[in-house]
Amino acid sequence: MFFFSLLLLLAPSLAAQDDASPTFRIESKLVNLFVNVTDQNGAIVGGLNKEDFKVLEDGRSQEIAVFERQSEMPLDLILAVDTSASTFKDRTxxxxxxxxxxxxxxxxxxxxxxxxxxxxxxxxxxxxxxASQLEHGLNSLKGGDATALYDAIYLASDSLAKQHDRKVLVLVSDGGDTAKSTTYQQALEHALRGEVMIYSVIDVPIEASAGRDIGGEHALITLAEQTGGKSFYVEGGNLEKAFSKVSEDLRTQYLLGYYPHNQMRNSSFHRISVTIPRAASSDFMVRYKAGYYSEAAEQQPKRRVPMD
Structure with missing residues (x-):
């Protein structure tokens, strides 16, 4: 009797479901883009509006849902300092x-x-x-022989991925990876998956070529470009000037956010394009991350030493 009464109560709603077409709702994850715009002379371009920007994902136009000028979004930042043997002379x-x-x-x-x-x-x-804790930590810099650059990027990205604000990794190094544990591609992919912007502060030897790792410098530059950050060379030993440029860059970013639609299926990496249609392509330099990975599993390093 109870079962029969329950069927009578449910009958109207079941009939309505039969008459209506099934509805499917797909929840899209907000994609955040931190964008820097400069003119032909390298000067920062401020005052742009949401309507000035066009965003494409895999060549398909996207609607900008979030827009902020000169984002005041908090920073979650890791400063990673190379203390390998080749940097000993510059430690202080x-x-x-x-x-x-x-x-x-x-x-x-x-x-x-x-x-x-x-x-x-x-x-x-x-x-x-x-500030006192940060200063104490910098006073405790030690040294080592090899350069586990890609391990540092992988592990820092791991830590930053758990944070909730603007995720930034500032690398101070003179060259490439000699630890041969994590690869360049693994480090880059992990940074992109963690939504980490890399800023490379490249402090090369004073001598014109002795001791320089040109391949390593190129890797630092490319890592920054692909993640939407930037690379800076330390000129004449003026590390303060390079750091000042990093700080300025972080304070003059636009935040653009969109919910992907008409998304390309069966693609693990979604490539992004940001343009300013009203201007000629040569008028502005628009800088942002290359794209983002879907939830598909990434390639894991063979060996990774956790941070103490």
């Missing part, structure tokens, strides 16, 4: 310039961590906004 300069950079950058809403990388990757300071 790196430490002092890093202190000035962090003092000028950190705000109450920001979270900064510090790691060093040589043969292994070591966590010196976990995420904090306390």
């Amino acid at each position: 300069r790196e430490r002092d310039a890093s202190k000035a950079f962090l003092h000028g950058l950190v705000r109450p809403q920001d979270q900064i961590a510090i790691i060093e990388f040589a043969t292994y990757v070591n966590l010196l300071v976990p995420f904090t906004n306390k």
Whole structure:
């Protein structure tokens, strides 16, 4: 009797479901793009509006749902300092310039961590906004023989991926990876999956060519370009100037967000294009990450040493 009564109660809703066509709803993840715009002379272009930008994903137009000018979104930033043997002569300069950079950058809403990388990757300071803790960590820089650059990127991206704000990795190094653990492609993919922007501060030997790792420098430049960050060479030992450029770049970004639609199926990587249609392509330099990965599994490194 109870079962029969229940059927009578459900009958109207079941009939309505039969008459109506089935409805499917797909939840799209918001894709955030941090975009920098400069003119032909390298000057920052401010004052642009949402309507000035056009976003394509895999060649398909996307509607901009979120727009902010000169984003004040908090920073989750990891400063990664190369302490391998080749950087020993610059250790004091790196430490002092890093202190000035962090003092000028950190705000109450920001979270900064510090790691060093040589043969292994070591966590010196976990995420904090306390300048005294950051300074203490920089005073404890040690050294090592090899350069685990790609391990540092992979592990830092791992840590940043768990954060919720603008995710930035600032690398201070003079060249490439000699640890041969994580590969370049694995490091880049992990950074893109973690939505991490890489800023490379390249501090090469003073001598014209002795000791330089040109391939390593190119890798640092490309990592920055692909993730929407930027690379800066330290000119004449002026590390402070390079850090100042990083800080300026982070403070003058546009935030563009969209929910992907008409998405290309069976693609693990979605390539992004951002343009300013009203201007000639040569008028502005528009910088942003190359794209993002879907949820498909990534290739794992053969060996990865966790940060202490």
